[in-house]
Amino acid sequence: MKIMLSALIFLCISCCIHKKQKYKDATFLRIKIPAGQIQPIKMSEIISEFKAIKLEFTDQSMIGDIRKIVIHDNRIYVLDTFGAKSVMVFGMDGKFIHRIGTNGKGPGQYLLPKDFVIDDKNEIEIIDNQRINIYSLKGEFNRNHKISFGSENFMNISTIKKHIKEFISTGNALQTI
16 A cells, blocks of 8 residues: 555656646746726627527527527527537527537537537538538538547637728727637
């Protein structure tokens, strides 16, 4: 028992020493955030209209854990990563329309959708474990791309470019991505 405890302590100490040595020669950029200059802001100053939409509850639209919501072309796209493990589509009236893709290991299926974007071609890209599945807005599978790494979030480059152009031309901060 003493040997196991000694080995565990040695392992913990050696891991800590290794981390210190790994970053020993690294250069870090320090960013000072002037906390005293942060001013409270009223929601009414940044939101002109607020509307609550009750989403329809059916066997196909049960939501467990909302990770992301996107409103596009008068549709509400909801990503539930851990409950339904799906991207669900609702109308602006809250009525359930359909799911994008299905769960599974086959073509056009995903095991654990982690994020999604709607690209400039009006296609939905859903990232799963080391692949991106691409669907039409109606939920039809179009194609996929395998990637050699895992990711929790991602962005489409054309979306980033669009927001950067908007920021440069108007001076407005990135609002919805």
